[in-house]
Amino acid sequence: xxxxxxxxxxxxxxxxxxxxxxxxxxxxxxxxxxxxxxxxxxxxxxxxxxxxxxxxxxxxxxxxxxxxxxxxxxxxxxxxxxxxxxxxxxxxxxxxxxxxxxxxxxxxxxxxxxxxxxxxxxxxxxxxxxxxxxxxxxxxxxxxxxxxxxxxxxxxxxxxxxxxxxxxxxxxxxxxxxxxxxxxxxxxxxxxxxxxxxxxxxx
Amino acid sequence: xxxxxxxxxxxxxxxxxxxxxxxxxxxxxxxxxxxxxxxxxxxxxxxxxxxxxxxxxxxxxxxxxxxxxxxxxxxx
Numbered sequence: 001x002x003x004x005x006x007x008x009x010x011x012x013x014x015x016x017x018x019x020x021x022x023x024x025x026x027x028x029x030x031x032x033x034x035x036x037x038x039x040x041x042x043x044x045x046x047x048x049x050x051x052x053x054x055x056x057x058x059x060x061x062x063x064x065x066x067x068x069x070x071x072x073x074x075x076x077x078x079x080x081x082x083x084x085x086x087x088x089x090x091x092x093x094x095x096x097x098x099x100x101x102x103x104x105x106x107x108x109x110x111x112x113x114x115x116x117x118x119x120x121x122x123x124x125x126x127x128x129x130x131x132x133x134x135x136x137x138x139x140x141x142x143x144x145x146x147x148x149x150x151x152x153x154x155x156x157x158x159x160x161x162x163x164x165x166x167x168x169x170x171x172x173x174x175x176x177x178x179x180x181x182x183x184x185x186x187x188x189x190x191x192x193x194x195x196x197x198x199x200x201x202x203x
Numbered sequence: 204x205x206x207x208x209x210x211x212x213x214x215x216x217x218x219x220x221x222x223x224x225x226x227x228x229x230x231x232x233x234x235x236x237x238x239x240x241x242x243x244x245x246x247x248x249x250x251x252x253x254x255x256x257x258x259x260x261x262x263x264x265x266x267x268x269x270x271x272x273x274x275x276x277x278x279x
Contacts, residue, residue, distance in 0.1 A: 182268035184261065188252045189245065197264070 075123045085120040094119050 066072065071083035090098065097116055100108065108116070117124075166172060185191045196203045210217075267276050 179270065182265060182270045184265060189248050 073122070075121070075128050077125070077128055086122045087119045090119065 073082045073084050073086050076082070087094065094115075097112060097119070100112065101116055105113075167176070181192055181195050187193055194203050195201075265271065266274050269276050
């Protein structure tokens with residue numbers, strides 16, 4: 001689930017990344033495209049990114065944003081076959097491997113099979129499942145905010161709560177209890193059944 | 204390395220064959236246990252209570268305690 005959360009936020013961040021248009025000729029280019037009235041510092045990257053960019057929906061260490069209209073690749077335990085292969089731009093060696101893959105697979109060596117795997121996938125399941133230390137951050141955050149909430153509640157008790165109603169005093173509660181016994185509340189299995197009326201005490 | 208073809212069909216049916224009898228059995232057990240630990244003692248408690256119940260005596264006791272508005276305690 002943590003992976004999914006990161007994935008979603010990463011996507012969200014990547015679609016709103018601002019791209020600093022620094023070079024003047026690029027700015028002039030956009031002006032010529034009729035974008036005069038827009039804030040040029042906040043144009044989505046789509047117009048600048050060439051089509052060959054590979055959107056990989058991982059954390060935005062990669063400079064640039066993701067084209068969300070194209071199929072994406074992601075490493076997820078519950079999605080064994082993502083929408084596209086990991087590597088789309090293949091080297092000559094990869095291409096020759098792909099050709100060899102079209103033949104009988106028993107002729108592939110172990111290294112070639114691994115290389116083919118790595119073309120299609122970024123991480124193996126074993127790598128995906130590797131534990132991280134994120135739980136410590138999570139638990140730390142949970143306890144921190146619990147503690148903060150405790151302080152807030154304490155302050156509320158001191159400055160916000162009104163006076164306690166008079167029905168909470170011991171005297172009132174004793175009178176209330178006596179009245180309940182007089183009314184024979186739940187005399188069969190409940191409250192009054194625990195009171196001995198002859199002796200005037202609890203059973 | 205040729206692996207054996209895994210089971211492709213009937214997975215839910217297999218699971219149900221195993222778990223449904225257990226589920227029904229446990230549910231019946233729970234119901235029977237509830238009947239004999241809760242409802243039967245409760246019925247007995249009510250029966251015992253009303254065997255020795257004198258409604259008039261109880262009413263007078265409550266009246267003397269002053270909980271009624273329609274009849275005040277006999278002293279007033």
